[in-house]
Amino acid sequence: MNISEILSTKFTEFDIGTPLSKVAGAFENQELDAVVVTDGDEYRGVVSRRQLASSSNQPSAKVGSQVQHVPTVERTEDVREVTRLMIGSDAKTLPVLDEDRIFGVVTADAILEAVRPFLDAVTVEDAYSTKLVSTTPEATIGKTLNLLRESGIAHLPVIDGDELVGIVSLYDVIEFTTRGGSKSQGGSSGSFGGRGRSGGSHGGFGAREGDSDRMLDLPVRNLMSDVVVTVRRSAPLDEVVETMFEHEVSSLVVTADQTGEPVGIITKTDVIEALTWERDDRNAVQVFGLDLLEGMDYDDVSALIESVTSKYGEMSVIKASIELQEHKEQSRGVPLVLARIRLVTDRGYFTADGEGYGATHALRLAANAVERQLLKGKTYGQSKKQSDAESQEHLYGWWLSG
16 A cells, blocks of 8 residues: 555645744644645755744744754655654654655554554554653643653653543643743744643743743643543554544553553554564564463463464464453462453454463463464454455555565
């Protein structure tokens, strides 16, 4: 699949001499991720919402000073290669050239929308970041801003003890600290791309005559949103993308299935990166609940998966996710355990459950169920009503080609 089917010929363009204050006003359109910068008819680069929000330039500065040189792509570029370029350049919008002139743009959202029905082959467990950078309700807004910038992230969960109580974004902080107060030189009515909770833009830039320092000393609980969108660790990625689009957010806090405890975060970039997985990626087997297994370690689980898949001819396992959940029910002191195996392979997507007393017993029952599916040639991915055979092949092709 190439990007000709998903690129957009509608994009926002500015000349290199345009003041940043005018460019910032364009980002009041909440759906806009980046603008294209040109010098006459010549393409120069892009400026993203996040880049502008993170900058400390005066609004009278020209947009040419903030240009980011991201890769350009042709109209017939393969979608998988475009996702690689997005990950490599940390950009969610890439310009599309036609005979060295800007023809349009391709965005991460467009790619995710195109592949969303087929992302059920991968789960949050496979793709999310387990390093959860967070703050507390009493942390100052200034320290929170520094943490966001130093960590290179745009969203920060707010945790009080063990409880997830809110979330704050880089755009919230920038909007808040540029709101109200008297401005010295270069004031503007538009903020640098704020995505505040109220959805409006406030204030401008320039000196705050002391207001800025006072605002930065306030606790982040004054600013955070107490509505946090979460997703279960076992949820499929198509559900993740659907939730992101529904709530107009670019990240979700990941919670443990049983306890609801925040354990990580998943972003649109994480989902996009899943499309670049290679056949030779090792650490292909991921196990959640490994400590429940008695008499088996990670290598034993990997060997079991290899044994199951090697019995039925040539098969490459791209990703294997094994999840073990312990129930309260017991028999002679041994807990009832649910084992769930999900396999993404070059022959399709397979999933099976096994329930037994003891994790090892449950895992072997699930493995036997997967074997039976392999023998019958049945895949979960092919049984989904919305799955189209050609599109399914495209999805696996992105993982396997290259």
